[in-house]
Amino acid sequence: MSSDAPEPDAPASTDDERVSAKLFGEWEIGEIEYTDPSMRRYITVTPIAHTMGRHSEKQFKKSEISIVERLINRLMQTEENTGKKQQATRIVRDAFEIVAERTDENPVQVLVRAVENSGPREETVRLKYGGISVPKAVDVAPQRRVDQSLKFIAQGTQSGSFKTTTPAEEALAQQITGAADYDLQAYPISQKEEQERVAAAAR
Numbered sequence: 001m002s003s004d005a006p007e008p009d010a011p012a013s014t015d016d017e018r019v020s021a022k023l024f025g026e027w028e029i030g031e032i033e034y035t036d037p038s039m040r041r042y043i044t045v046t047p048i049a050h051t052m053g054r055h056s057e058k059q060f061k062k063s064e065i066s067i068v069e070r071l072i073n074r075l076m077q078t079e080e081n082t083g084k085k086q087q088a089t090r091i092v093r094d095a096f097e098i099v100a101e102r103t104d105e106n107p108v109q110v111l112v113r114a115v116e117n118s119g120p121r122e123e124t125v126r127l128k129y130g131g132i133s134v135p136k137a138v139d140v141a142p143q144r145r146v147d148q149s150l151k152f153i154a155q156g157t158q159s160g161s162f163k164t165t166t167p168a169e170e171a172l173a174q175q176i177t178g179a180a181d182y183d184l185q186a187y188p189i190s191q192k193e194e195q196e197r198v199a200a201a202a203r
Contacts, residue, residue, distance in 0.1 A: 023047050024093050027108050036116040038142040043067050043112055074154035094169035099176055114179035118152050118188035119145030122199035137199040156187030
């Protein structure tokens with residue numbers, strides 16, 4: 001008789017599935033729009049914010065990690081946040097709330113737009129010709145563009161909050177909104193423009 005009875009926890013699992021479809025249990029991820037087709041494949045948006053490094057064994061598996069977790073991991077690569085993933089996650093979550101309040105948009109969508117805007121399209125490499133090192137402009141692969149975007153956002157957050165009265169979450173929100181609006185004063189955009197300017201001179 002007991003084997004034919006319905007499971008008492010079935011409604012609870014349905015609620016859990018509905019909550020897990022949102023990032024941090026709050027932000028929708030189902031209707032994210034992409035403006036750069038080349039980067040869409042490498043900007044993954046999932047409700048998972050902690051994969052415990054299960055993609056680290058293979059070189060290109062990092063693109064399967066949520067872009068939000070990759071941002072969290074980038075923020076951990078500083079002296080203050082090294083190894084403190086809970087703290088870095090809290091900074092990102094609080095920054096998302098600030099972004100949502102200021103823009104009236106889904107902060108995940110704003111982050112995706114910021115990553116697309118701050119990814120440099122050209123960079124320089126050093127080529128040697130007969131012992132002479134010559135700079136040469138090359139196109140940047142889409143995956144590296146995402147990597148560079150996250151790097152610039154994290155660096156801008158650190159420089160904007162280190163030894164200042166500005167909290168880290170406020171600095172991160174400023175970097176995300178500035179990059180999403182293509183503000184030339186924002187650190188990620190200024191770094192992208194500088195890198196592309198140097199590459200244009202090396203063509």
